[in-house]
Amino acid sequence: MTEQTQSEPTGTVISADDQRDIRVAMNAVPYAADLRVPIPPRGDLSARDVVAFLEGLRGVLTEVAERADDQHRRLLAMESDVAAFRRLIGTAPAEVTP
Incomplete structure (x- = not known):
């Protein structure tokens, strides 16, 4: 079985x-200035150009989200450390029990 390739559409889509x-x-779009996000040069814009832009943007946004998740985990760890230190030195706020 041979694989058929689709030909490029002709004309302006x-x-x-x-x-x-x-x-x-x-x-x-935020993050579109990143060099990994290809903004097509002037001239006719094809569907392939749009797809390449979106794929590049997806890669950048995935990386940004991973960094944000990492920073959030680090913040939670620091908050936990501060709470533990405050308990250790006796300055923790009183816990309210229902």
């Missing part, structure tokens, strides 16, 4: 107005 709107949106 995305209207000129839509291409302009997509480019504006690409430039406005």
